[in-house]
Amino acid sequence: MEAGTWVALVLGIGGAGWAITQFFVTRKDTRERDERDRLGAQASAQHERDTELERRWVQEKRLIYVRTQTVLSDLLDARTDMLTKPVGSPERQAAIDTDNAASILMNSVHAxxxxxxxxxxxxxVFAAEQALEEVGAALLIDGVRTPPDPIGAATESCRAALNAMRADLGIGPVRDWRTAIED
Incomplete structure (x- = not known):
């Protein structure tokens, strides 16, 4: 065999060996890349599910806190009206009815x-309810000592409950407690 033939034969065998090696290396790299892509897609899908669950959880807590805030506000307004309206007046009776309805709703809020x-x-929330119950007891039960500023203490407890709920949702505190009547 001539030298040129040997060179061509060596180059051909070397080229074929290189091509076969590249085929298997590329095949391995492709499998690894496909596996990484699959795992990345799974992680992304899991992250999306986790994000959606977190969003739903925050939304559910927000709705519960809105109901709680509404009931506390109704109780505070009713107890304020019960303190300020004349005994036997229709306004005081309406406040008593509102208070009774809000007290019933408070049971579902508790759950x-x-x-x-x-x-x-x-x-x-339970401290705010306790402060409101003290006002109610002073109003409805003879002989129960009324605190010096029953509505002020109850209002402060309601504001603290509102701020605790806001903090849990990642929202800053409020300075004042305002009800729909005051706005």
Whole structure:
């Protein structure tokens, strides 16, 4: 065999070997890339599911906190009216009716707060309710000592409960408690 033939033969075998090696290396790289892409897609899908669950969770807590805020506001307004309206007046009777309805709603709020709210929110809501109950007891039961500023203490407790709920949702605190009547 001539030298040129040997060179062509060596180059041909070397080229074929290189091509076969490249085929298997590329095939391995393709498999690894496909696996990375598949795992990345799974991670992305899981992240989207987690984000959606977190969004739903925050939305559910927000709705519960809105109901809680509404009931506390109704109780505070009713107890304020019960303190300020004359005994036997239609306004006072309407306040008593509102108070009774809000007290019933507070039971369902308790269940949701107990189930889903963190301890800081639960404690603040129950402290606000306790302050409102003290006002109600002073109004409705003879011989119960009325605190010096019953509405002020109840208002402050309601504001603390509102701020605890806002903090749990990642919202800043409010300075004042305002009801729909005051706005």
């Amino acid at each position: 949701e707060i107990n189930l889903l709210a963190p301890d800081a929110v639960r404690d603040a």
